[in-house]
Amino acid sequence: MVDTDELSHALTAPGGRAMPTLVARFGPDFQRADGALDRLRMRELVFRQPSARRELEAILHPLILEDSLAALAGAQGPYAVLVVPLLFESQAYRDVVDRTLLIDCDEEVQVARVMQRSGLSEPQVRAIMATQMPRGDKRRLADDIIDNSGSLSELALQVEAKHRYYLSSLARARSQ
Ligand SMILES: CC(C)(COP(=O)(O)OP(=O)(O)OC[C@H]1O[C@@H](n2cnc3c(N)ncnc32)[C@H](O)[C@@H]1O)[C@@H](O)C(=O)NCCC(=O)NCCS
Ligand SMILES: Nc1ncnc2c1ncn2[C@@H]1O[C@H](COP(=O)(O)OP(=O)(O)OP(=O)(O)O)[C@@H](O)[C@H]1O
Structure with missing residues (x-):
């Protein structure tokens, strides 16, 4: 499992590779x-000023892609999962992945969960979501969808089902 959000945090941690350019x-x-x-401070700037967000992304995204490819090259297991919050917004991962899986829920649930996680207000969360691709577009672009509107145990069942499906697809592809 390679998580681009974790890679992004590492790049901006103390001594992180992106810090000299960002400063x-x-x-x-x-x-x-x-x-x-x-x-x-950065969050307050970039979700108020689109040009600043684009500059932050122009610095971070190529480094995140580079680190993702390096981590994927060392990944073990029958298949690798690359977690990308802006997968459908970005063209960069198009040739990197074989299939796309959207973890989806309705927008009211999404807003409530992000407010609870981050302590942000509803207008702040909605302002962030307004910079992202609309849910319907992502649903159309995704190969597979997991519905995460329910409980964590309902989520776990769907994750297991998708895992079995990916393993059997791989086994079928290998035997052909
Ligand atoms: C702006 C930053 C510093 C704010 O950090 P902070 O810890 O306060 O918030 P966090 O990372 O949890 O993000 C808050 C919310 O904004 C969303 N978000 C983050 N970056 C972006 C972006 N570039 N475009 C749209 N939404 C974004 C996240 O999905 C999350 O829901 C940080 O999000 C960042 O460095 N963003 C740029 C890198 C990026 O594009 N990351 C997302 C993909 S890896
Ligand atoms: N089925 C669920 N039931 C209850 N809480 C959930 C469920 N799924 C996720 N959450 C909570 O919702 C919040 C957002 O989930 P998570 O951070 O995994 O989403 P994300 O897509 O990575 O978000 P972002 O892109 O905003 O970082 C977390 O606090 C998580 O614990």
């Missing part, structure tokens, strides 16, 4: 005393 572009106020990115 050069956005200034030392965006770096905390320990050397990490000031995520709160």
Whole structure:
């Protein structure tokens, strides 16, 4: 399992590979005393100012892609899962993955969960979601969908079913 969000955090941690470029572009106020990115300050800037978001992405996304490819090259197991929050918005992963799986839920549930996780207000969460591809478009683009509107145990059942489906698809492809 390779999670691009984790890679993004590592790039912006103390001593992270993206920090010199981010400080050069956005200034030392965006770096905390320990050397990490000031995520709160950056979040407030980029979800208010689209040009700043695009500049942040232009610095981080190529590094995230590079680190993803390196991690995938070392991945073990019958198949690898690459977790990409902006998979459908970005063209970069098109040739990297064989199939796409959307973890989906209705927007009201999504807003409530993100508010609970982050402590952000509803308008803040909706402003972030407005920068992302609409749910219906992602549903159309995805090869597979897991419905995560229900409980965590309902989610686990669907994950197991998809895992079995991927394993049997791989076994079928190998025997042909
Ligand atoms: C702006 C940053 C510093 C805010 O960090 P913070 O820890 O406060 O929030 P977090 O990362 O949990 O994101 C908050 C919410 O915004 C969403 N989000 C994050 N980056 C983006 C983006 N570029 N476009 C749209 N939505 C985004 C996340 O899915 C999440 O729901 C951080 O999100 C970031 O570095 N973003 C740019 C890198 C990126 O594109 N990451 C997402 C894919 S790996
Ligand atoms: N089925 C569920 N029941 C209850 N809470 C859930 C369920 N699925 C996810 N959550 C919670 O919702 C929040 C968002 O989930 P998660 O961080 O996995 O989503 P994500 O798609 O990675 O979000 P983002 O792209 O915003 O980082 C987390 O706090 C998680 O614990």
